[in-house]
Amino acid sequence: MPIYEYEACDAGRACARCRTAFEVLQSLKDPALEHCPECGAPVRKLVSRCRAAIAEADEGRDRVESRVKEYEQQGLWSHAAELADTHAAKVGDGTLKMRAIDDYRKAGYPLETLEKHAKSETE
Ligand SMILES: [Zn+2]
Incomplete structure (x- = not known):
């Protein structure tokens, strides 16, 4: 499941969440966010920093696992999740x-979304 990054178009109107880039877990079917879910300020989509992680999913299982572990140790839960998920x-x-x-759960994504995601690909 892709992670998208957004940030406020106008930092002057931004809240703590959207003043700096924030990540949103979205299905491919979901439309792009236009407003911050917290304060409603207009936001724009950023090119995901997770691209690098996706490219690395071509690596072997051991390499992937050690990178996932690295991300986890750094507390980069969404990066770890995306890499593990893709692989x-x-x-x-x-x-x-x-x-x-x-x-994903540690990264703060809603449990309901994750349950749906877990089912969608394991059945
Ligand atoms: Zn906001």
Whole structure:
């Protein structure tokens, strides 16, 4: 499931959440956010910093796991989740998938979204 980054168009009207870039977990079907979910200020989509993580998913399982672990140690939960998730989907690895879900949860994504996501690809 892709993570998108947004930031306020006008920093002067931004709240604590959107003043700096914030991440949103969205389905491909979801329209791009136009307003901050906290304060309603107009936001624009950024090119995701997670691209690098996705490209690295071509690596072998051991490399991927060690990078996921690195991200986790740095507290970069969404990066760890995205990398684990992408690789899990590619190779059909259920263990890695659950780890991704766990990292998404630590990153603060809503449980309901994650449950849907967990079901969508494991069935
Ligand atoms: Zn805001």
